[in-house]
Amino acid sequence: MKLKYIALVLLCCLTIDNITAQKAKTDDQDVEMIRKIYDEALGKGESYQMLEFLTKQIGARLAGSPGAAAAVDWSKETMEGFEFDNVFLQEVMVPHWVRGQKEIGKIVNSKMGSVEVNVVALGNSVGSGPNGVAGKIVEVQNFDELAALGETGIKGKIVFFNRRMDPTLIETFEAYGGAGNQRGAGPSEAAKYGAIGVVVRSLTNALDDHPHTGSTNYTPNLYKLPAVAISTNDADKLSRMLKDDSELEFYFETHSQMLPDKLSHNVVGELKGSSKADEYIVVGGHLDSWDLSQGAHDDGTGCVQSIEVLRILKAIGYKPKRTLRAVMFMNEENGLRGGRKYAELAAENKEKHIAAMESDRGGFKPLGFTFTAEDKQVERIKGWAPLFVPYQIYKFDTGGGGADISPLATQGVPMIGFYPDPQRYFDYHHTAIDTFDKVSRRELELGAATMAALTYLIDKYGL
Incomplete structure (x- = not known):
């Protein structure tokens, strides 16, 4: 009896040691992968170049305008150029307001x-x-x-x-x-x-x-x-x-x-999942901007960061379990038609979204994320916080999301808002001075890497 007891104790100890060793191995893998993500974004990043073209070559992109139409074409061609697995348009009718003289x-x-x-x-x-x-x-x-x-x-x-x-x-x-x-x-x-x-x-x-x-x-x-x-x-x-x-x-x-509504589009790029392709993780920003300026921080930065998330993960050879989507939503500024259409089609097609993340607070220094999700989901995300400490990312708070992804909330989708330093955003918001020169390349790339790192963790472990 005593020998059986000793054997049982030894077996339990070995099991605990194996679990601990496996956890350490997993954590090491995550540390290594997140380092690769940041190295790619900071050493070979494409977000700043994308933003320069979007803001300086296309410029203002109010829904229904020629600039918005050009931005749709640019988004599709850019994601196709990165050889994402699938790139497609979603038709959406948008309001067509013009400022005049x-x-x-x-x-x-x-x-x-x-x-x-x-x-x-x-x-x-x-x-x-x-x-x-x-x-x-x-x-x-x-x-x-x-x-x-x-x-x-x-x-x-x-x-x-x-x-x-x-x-x-x-x-x-x-x-x-x-x-x-x-x-x-x-x-x-x-x-x-x-x-x-x-x-x-x-x-x-x-x-x-x-x-x-x-x-x-x-x-x-x-x-x-x-x-x-x-x-x-x-x-x-x-x-x-x-x-x-x-x-x-x-x-x-x-x-x-206000003129009659016009046809426009959301633009969607995908990396197909390997084992859970019917589950979706969305990262996105809104492609439209006000007509006064180039729409750099609002929301050119969010768009290019979302595209960059997929580009980074593809570039480092990561094979996602779930299907990852970068969505350029149309008409956040004066109608939210693109966000509503995306959610409508998701419900119609019975798509299972396990998370949606939006970047629409500018391209400033990343501080972390905010969440609107179930308690257990929030706790899981907060459990990853130590992995971000080396990159000076500390904010993991409840109460957040984004306007474009908000229509998905009725489908029970966890909402995640990318959270950069908010102190300067409203200096430029909706003004003629929201221009490319106001964006720091370093801060923009750090933000894209931070979003990519969280996307990787959600894909790997789920919520």
């Missing part, structure tokens, strides 16, 4: 006469036409103040929403969200009280002369007011002048209009 904005008062200011039409907004919009202006911080003034204080006037992004919030996307409803819903809220136009403070903490566009969304059955964003410097100027002269007037002229 350059906007005009002026403050008019008795002391200084006419003072020109920097304004741009909000995306999807109706135009004023050649006669413009002119009238007294009333400043509010939020919808409660608007309601308190009511029709008596608002009717026949231009409403000036001047709420700042909260500068005390370290998470700049939280600050953006806290100020965003004045742009998204402000024109319709002002229309309820008889306003004739809307001016919105640009959504940024930077103090400069560059107005930030972005979508507004009209409430059905309400009058559509012309609406513009004003630069932060000019917003402060307008606010100061209003305090000195309550009879101040404002004039703006825009020529934007």
Whole structure:
């Protein structure tokens, strides 16, 4: 009996030793593979060259525009050039909004006469036409103040929403969200009280002369007011002048209009899985950009990083178990039609997505990831965090994803948001200065490698 007990103890010890040795071997394999991923991205990376062509040769890519169509062709040709296993298009009808000729904005008062200011039409907004919009202006911080003034204080006037992004919030996307409803819903809220136009403070903490566009969304059955964003410097100027002269007037002229929907496409590249090809891991960014600039950080960087994830894994000889997809989504900026179409087709084709990752926070220094997933899935991802420490990647937090992948959430797909340093993103977001020269090659390549490393781990171990 005693001998049997000793034998059992020895067997257990050997089993534990074997498990420990296997785990160490697996961890060593992961360390080696992730090192290869970073070496490829930093030594032989293609993301910066891709971004240069996309931004400087194609440029602005608003949905429905010739630039967007050129970007679709470029994406398909680029992924075919990297010899991905499959590259295809998904048809999607997109809104076709055009800005028209350059906007005009002026403050008019008795002391200084006419003072020109920097304004741009909000995306999807109706135009004023050649006669413009002119009238007294009333400043509010939020919808409660608007309601308190009511029709008596608002009717026949231009409403000036001047709420700042909260500068005390370290998470700049939280600050953006806290100020965003004045742009998204402000024109319709002002229309309820008889306003004739809307001016919105640009959504940024930077103090400069560059107005930030972005979508507004009209409430059905309400009058559509012309609406513009004003630069932060000019917003402060307008606010100061209003305090000195309550009879101040404002004039703006825009020529934007919404045309009939146009046919466009998502672009999808694949590396086919070896043993679980019917399971999909998606990495993506949105191919469209606003019309004011090259759309470098928003979201050219996310697109090229997503393509680079597949290119890196193919280049180092990795054979994925599952099918990996790089998706260039169309129309995130003013409709989200591409993301919705992708999810619709995924459901229709009964595709099993085990994870979706999006890069849409710029190409800055990578800090980590955010997740919206089941607790056990989040814990698994957090368990890989030590593998990223050598690359100064430390953020593994819940609460994240991306706009384009969000329609997949109803299918139970774990959402992952690539998280770069957020402090400078809103300096450029939706402006004319979101250009190629604002992107660091080193930071862009580090981001692509970080995304590729997590994609590798999800593919190897699943969630």
